[in-house]
Amino acid sequence: MSSDEPRQTIHGSTAPSTDTREARMGEGADDRFNSKLREAFGTSPFILTKFDQFMNWVRGNSMFMLQFGIACCSIEMIHTYAIKHDVDRYGAGVPRASPRQADVMIVPGTIVSKFGPRMKRVYDQMPEPKFVVGMGSCTISGGPFQEGYNVVKGAEEIIPIDIHVPGCPPRPEALIYGILKLQERIQNGESSPVVVKPYELEEFGDLPEDELVQKLASEIDEDDLVMRYNWADSP
Amino acid sequence: MSTGTESMPEDATDRVDELADLLGSRALTREDHVNAPGFVVNPGDVQDVLFDLREKAGYDHCSCVTAQQYEDRFETIYHLKKYADPTDEVSIVVPTPLDEPVSQSAEPVYRTADWHEREAYDLVGIEYEDHPDLRRILLPETWQGHPLSASYDQEKPQVVTLSEHANPLEPDHEDPESDTMFLNVGPHHPATHGVLHVKTVLDGETIAHIEPDIGYLHRCEEQMCQQGTYRHQIMPYPDRWDYVSSGLLNEWAYARAIEDLAEIEVPEYAQIIRTLGSELCRIASHMLALGTFALDVYGEFTATFMYTFRDRELVQDILEDLTGQRMMFNYFRVGGVAWDLPEPREEFFEQTRDFLDELPAKVAEYNDLITTNEIFQTRCIDTGVLEPDVAKDYGCTGPVARGSGVDYDLRRDDPYGYYENLEWDVVTRDGCDNYARVLCRMEEVEESAKIVEQCLDVLEGWPEDDREVQANVPRTLKPDADAEVYRAVEAAKGELGIYIRSDGTDKPGRFKIRSPCFSNLQALEEMSQGEYIPDLIASLGSLDIVLGEVDR
Numbered sequence: 001m002s003s004d005e006p007r008q009t010i011h012g013s014t015a016p017s018t019d020t021r022e023a024r025m026g027e028g029a030d031d032r033f034n035s036k037l038r039e040a041f042g043t044s045p046f047i048l049t050k051f052d053q054f055m056n057w058v059r060g061n062s063m064f065m066l067q068f069g070i071a072c073c074s075i076e077m078i079h080t081y082a083i084k085h086d087v088d089r090y091g092a093g094v095p096r097a098s099p100r101q102a103d104v105m106i107v108p109g110t111i112v113s114k115f116g117p118r119m120k121r122v123y124d125q126m127p128e129p130k131f132v133v134g135m136g137s138c139t140i141s142g143g144p145f146q147e148g149y150n151v152v153k154g155a156e157e158i159i160p161i162d163i164h165v166p167g168c169p170p171r172p173e174a175l176i177y178g179i180l181k182l183q184e185r186i187q188n189g190e191s192s193p194v195v196v197k198p199y200e201l202e203e204f205g206d207l208p209e210d211e212l213v214q215k216l217a218s219e220i221d222e223d224d225l226v227m228r229y230n231w232a233d234s235p
Numbered sequence: 236m237s238t239g240t241e242s243m244p245e246d247a248t249d250r251v252d253e254l255a256d257l258l259g260s261r262a263l264t265r266e267d268h269v270n271a272p273g274f275v276v277n278p279g280d281v282q283d284v285l286f287d288l289r290e291k292a293g294y295d296h297c298s299c300v301t302a303q304q305y306e307d308r309f310e311t312i313y314h315l316k317k318y319a320d321p322t323d324e325v326s327i328v329v330p331t332p333l334d335e336p337v338s339q340s341a342e343p344v345y346r347t348a349d350w351h352e353r354e355a356y357d358l359v360g361i362e363y364e365d366h367p368d369l370r371r372i373l374l375p376e377t378w379q380g381h382p383l384s385a386s387y388d389q390e391k392p393q394v395v396t397l398s399e400h401a402n403p404l405e406p407d408h409e410d411p412e413s414d415t416m417f418l419n420v421g422p423h424h425p426a427t428h429g430v431l432h433v434k435t436v437l438d439g440e441t442i443a444h445i446e447p448d449i450g451y452l453h454r455c456e457e458q459m460c461q462q463g464t465y466r467h468q469i470m471p472y473p474d475r476w477d478y479v480s481s482g483l484l485n486e487w488a489y490a491r492a493i494e495d496l497a498e499i500e501v502p503e504y505a506q507i508i509r510t511l512g513s514e515l516c517r518i519a520s521h522m523l524a525l526g527t528f529a530l531d532v533y534g535e536f537t538a539t540f541m542y543t544f545r546d547r548e549l550v551q552d553i554l555e556d557l558t559g560q561r562m563m564f565n566y567f568r569v570g571g572v573a574w575d576l577p578e579p580r581e582e583f584f585e586q587t588r589d590f591l592d593e594l595p596a597k598v599a600e601y602n603d604l605i606t607t608n609e610i611f612q613t614r615c616i617d618t619g620v621l622e623p624d625v626a627k628d629y630g631c632t633g634p635v636a637r638g639s640g641v642d643y644d645l646r647r648d649d650p651y652g653y654y655e656n657l658e659w660d661v662v663t664r665d666g667c668d669n670y671a672r673v674l675c676r677m678e679e680v681e682e683s684a685k686i687v688e689q690c691l692d693v694l695e696g697w698p699e700d701d702r703e704v705q706a707n708v709p710r711t712l713k714p715d716a717d718a719e720v721y722r723a724v725e726a727a728k729g730e731l732g733i734y735i736r737s738d739g740t741d742k743p744g745r746f747k748i749r750s751p752c753f754s755n756l757q758a759l760e761e762m763s764q765g766e767y768i769p770d771l772i773a774s775l776g777s778l779d780i781v782l783g784e785v786d787r
Contacts, residue, residue, distance in 0.1 A: 067425050071452055071783055072478035074429070075523070075562065082544035097425045114375045115422065115430055115451040117397035122423050144471065147462065148455030149382040149389045150374065168563060201397060216377055216394055225397040226377075232390040 052189060059103070059129065060187035063179075066102035066126065067095035071109025073136040073169040080172040092179050099125040104182070106175070107161070110138035110145055111152040117227045120201045123159045131186065133178055134161040137168045144168065153234045158198050158227075162191065199227050254325060257287055269495055269720035271314070271324035278331050278338035282365070285313065285327065285344040293317055294325060295627050297345035299721065299749035301734045302355030304384050309336040309361050313348075314721045314734070314749075318627055318641060321649045321730075326721070331361060340366035347630035350757050358383040358457075373450040373786055383458065415443055418768070422451045426531055426772045429782035433759075435771065442763050442771055447756055449785050456787040460746040465493055465712040466569060469746075474563040476748065477726060477784040480519035480551065483512040483558075484726040486567040491651055492722040492733035493569055497714045502703040503653070505571035510653040511690035512557055512566065514683040515587075519550040520727035521634075521676040521683075524779040528673060529605055531776040532614045532769075539604050546597060549590050556583055569712065571705030576694065584691055591691075594684050598677065606674060615670035619762040619774030622667055629761070630754040633729025634679065635778055638672035640665040645725040657689045669770075669777040676779070711741050721749075728752050728779060748787050752780040 069077070080087050087093040096102040099122045111119060123132070132155075137143030139155040146153055155161060162185065165178035185191070205222035207213050220226065251272045255262060261284055262274040276284050288294045294315040301312040313327040331338045340363035341348035352363045353372040360381030363369055371378060375395045380387045415438050422432040430451035436444040456472060463469040473485035487509060494501060501509075526543030551561045556577045558566035566573050577583050605611050621631070626639045636643050644661040646654045662678040664671035716739030723732035729751030738744030755778050762778075763771040 068423065069425075069429055071429070071454075072475055072562065075478055075480070079544065079548070083541045084545070084548050099423075110452065110454045112451065112453055113378075113393060113395050114453070117395060118422055118430075118451070121397060144475070145454040145456075145459060148458055149387070150453050150455050171561060204394075204396075207394070212379065212392055212394060215379070219377060220394070220396055227395050227397065229393045229395065231392060 056187050056189045060183040061091045063092040063104045063131075063183070063186075064094050064096050064102045065092060066099055066105040066122070067097050068105055068122070069108060070111070070115070071138065073108035073138075076169045076172055077106055077108045077135060077175065080175045085172040085176060087176055087179060090176070090180060090183065092183065099123070100127065102126055103129070104131045104133065104179075106133045106135050107139045107155045107159075108135040108169075110143065111155050111158065112148075112150045113152065113227075113229055114150075116152050116158050116199060116229070117201055117225065119155070120158050120199075120227070124201075131182055132159060132161045132163075133175075133182055134164045135175060135178070136170055137166060140164050140166060149231075152199070152229070156198070157234070160198070199229060201225050201227050250323065254288075254292060257292055258284060266326075266328050268326050269718060270722060271326050273312075273326035273328050273719075275328045275330065278329055281313075281327070281329055281339035281341055282343055285315075285341050288315060288325065288327070289344055292325075293319070294323075296321070297341065297347050297351075297630055298324075298723065298730065299732050299734065299747070300341070300348055300351035300355060301721075301745070301747040302359040302361050302383075303736065303745040303747075304333075304359060306385075308333060309359065311338055311352075311355060311361055312721075312734070313341060314732070318643050321643070321645060321723075324721075336361045337364055338362075339364050340369075342366055345630070346628040347754050347757060350753065354753075357381070360384045371450075373453040375450070382455070414438075420771075422448075427775065428527060428780060431756075431775075431780070431782055431785070433771070433775070435768070437768070440767055441765050442768065445760050445763055445771065447759055449756070449782070451786065452782045453786040454783075457746050457748060460489075460748075461743050464741045465497070465714070465743070466708070466710065466741070469493075469743075470567060470569070471563065471565045474565060475783060476750065476787060477520070477728060477731075477752070477781045478562065479523050479727070479781055480547065480554070480562055481516050481727040481781075482562060482564040483509070483516045483554075483566060484520075484724065485731060486564065487513055487652070488722070488724045488726065488731040488733050490567045490569060491724055492720055492735050493712070493714075495722050496718055496720045496735055496737060497569075497708075497712055499570045499706055499708055501571055501706055504697060504702050505704050505706075506653045507690050507693055507697075508557075508572050508576065508704070509567065510657075511687055511694070512554065512564075512572075513652070514686045514690070515550055515554055515557075517683045517727050518680050518687075519547050519554070521680050522547045522550070524676055525601065525605070525673065528773075528776040528779070529611075532773050533608075533610050539601070542597070542600065542604070546594075553583075553587050553590060556586070568705055568708075570708040571703075573704075575702055575704050580695075584695055587687065587691060591684050591688050594680075598681060601677060606670075606677070612670065614769065614773055615668065615673065615777070616666070617668050617670075618766060618770040619669040619777060620667050621758055621762050625761050626758065629758040631729070631758055632751050632754065633725070633727070634672055634675040635729065635755045635758070637661070637663045638675045638777075639667045645723055645730060649723070651724060653690065653693075654686070657686055659685050659689075669773050672777040672779075713737075713739065713741050715739070723749065726751060728781065728784065729755060731784075750784040750787060752778075752782075752784045753787075756780050756785055 142151045142153040145151045163178045163182045204220045204224045204226045261280045264275045266273040296316040296318050298316045299314040309331045311329040315325050317323045329338050357371040418435040420433040421427040422430045432448035434446045460469050473489050474482035522543040526540045529539035558564040621639050623639045626636050642663050659682050664675050714737040719736045721734040723730045732749030734747040735743050736745040762774045
């Protein structure tokens with residue numbers, strides 16, 4: 001039995017399993033790797049495409065999401081992963097607990113000053129290419145908490161974001177739509193320009209000297225990582 | 236009871252007189268609040284007075300500590316209650332001068348005051364003598380200024396550090412006797428239910444010391460509420476404190492406080508709808524607690540977790556029909572609810588009844604899957620033990636307290652809404668462990684279902700021409716200047732209290748939130764001492780905290 005026989009033969013076969021083993025050791029693709037699609041293409045099919053396009057197609061259809069819960073939106077995000085909405089159907093639903101194994105980060109909630117540097121660190125730990133979905137109004141502008149003394153006015157102040165899903169919180173359907181839009185963009189090889197200068201995570205010693213830096217100099221080491229928020233300049 | 240609206244009942248007057256006798260000359264003046272008598276005491280007498288109130292008068296529940304700044308002084312208010320009778324309240328008011336805001340700490344009397352006073356120091360800037368560890372709690376250590384004090388300038392830049400994870404292993408080895416190890420859990424970790432950071436020190440495999448580090452979701456909820464007008468602008472925010480679909484329960488906390496402050500009578504029909512919606516919220520909230528707990532203790536991502544989310548979806552559908560939103564309902568109004576039940580009413584009743592009819596079979600299924608599961612029992616029974624006295628000392632409430640045998644439920648003990656007219660029981664368990672807390676929640680789901688069913692019966696028979704959903708409330712609500720109230724309701728996680736001080740305008744002068752999770756989380760250290768890391772995770776799960784409510 002070789003690979004260029006039609007797949008249908010398998011169904012009627014009553015031969016002992018040794019046949020299968022021999023067949024596996026033979027040349028060409030195993031029957032188990034066969035598919036209706038492959039049959040449709042003939043005996044030894046091949047396709048011609050641009051490598052970049054192929055890679056983008058693959059990327060878009062296999063997205064590992066970072067398991068990243070922040071605030072209210074994370075509850076709707078869990079609902080999107082769970083029964084009924086099940087985002088796994090679109091090849092985008094494997095939540096990974098470690099950022100080093102994830103391609104896509106959904107930012108589901110308000111970013112406050114204390115969490116900003118942590119989020120930046122998590123984002124930096126993700127391997128390239130990486131994409132970010134901003135979920136909810138807080139990641140767009142700070143949402144209902146925009147006037148808060150402690151709230152970063154949009155996740156885009158810290159990391160670049162590819163897709164914004166508005167809502168407070170967005171329904172699971174809206175998040176799925178956002179994820180599908182992201183897949184579409186990835187498949188087309190599009191990426192978002194970074195429009196806002198992000199708050200940087202930098203060494204304390206590199207900050208420009210001013211009153212505040214001088215005041216904190218006794219508390220913070222020169223090579224500690226810090227994030228400096230300029231609240232007055234925030235949008 | 237024959238209580239006039241203005242005059243106090245006789246036994247209450249007696250009670251206040253007894254308190255005045257007990258405090259003697261230490262009580263400088265009286266400063267009564269809408270909910271309780273208040274006594275002003277000197278900053279140096281705090282511990283003395285509180286000790287007496289706890290030991291001699293039986294006020295064993297330090298519900299909340301409110302700090303605020305007036306034009307001429309700082310003020311700390313200790314809201315005390317009794318676990319046996321939460322309607323028996325007293326406020327201890329401690330003024331401190333602007334130039335030297337130092338007052339005695341209440342931590343030696345009530346353990347729970349530890350975090351409350353740290354928060355007061357962090358946000359308002361009052362310092363507490365004798366406090367074991369007075370540091371910032373919600374804002375980063377390097378923050379400049381105290382945001383809820385009058386002199387704070389919000390425009391100023393801030394610098395926040397990302398300290399590399401410290402490893403005390405090395406310095407500890409300098410001392411040959413010690414070989415502890417440091418382990419970070421969070422702030423980005425699937426088992427912390429949000430952005431909680433638990434600094435853990437291990438001795439071998441057991442936990443020597445833990446310190447929850449909170450504030451990663453401090454979104455200035457109190458400031459937001461102080462900037463909003465009473466009538467409409469505050470109500471959307473409570474939905475976002477405890478965002479696990481407990482929205483209506485939280486909204487009720489604000490509604491109850493403002494309605495008491497402004498003396499608004501809510502129509503009975505609206506109270507029934509409120510009760511109905513709130514108990515549906517409780518079911519949804521406990522379902523999530525159960526599902527994520529199963530996820531934490533035996534990694535059951537497929538079965539239990541998915542089942543609980545299936546049921547949550549059903550509840551959310553019903554709530555969406557009622558309120559128009561899946562999670563952030565904004566359905567309560569001051570003096571009632573936004574609108575009547577959805578039309579056609581029969582369909583709504585039928586859908587809700589269908590859900591209730593199927594619920595017992597589902598609860599039985601959960602019991603098969605979870606509570607009778609051997610692995611589950613091994614992980615939960617006798618782990619995370621919280622003794623009743625310790626629970627009271629830490630101000631624990633809700634299923635956490637009831638799982639430790641503390642029979643305390645504001646729906647029954649301090650009745651509001653329509654609960655008084657319904658048949659239901661308060662669930663308590665004596666296990667004091669993780670298992671007891673989980674069982675408590677599961678049984679509460681059944682009790683809530685009972686309440687919902689009775690509400691449906693009443694609503695179905697309600698005369699059509701008497702469906703008043705809102706009281707007549709002035710367009711601009713301005714409660715009397717300097718009126719103060721602290722009111723609490725039984726939210727999904729426990730006692731959710733609101734303190735409002737009116738300054739005569741249409742916005743609150745001070746709006747303080749007493750979150751049950753904040754107090755409950757404080758007990759985590761006590762529960763996990765000497766246990767293994769997996770037990771810590773189970774304890775954290777069984778506390779069922781929501782970081783939005785812990786950090787506010």
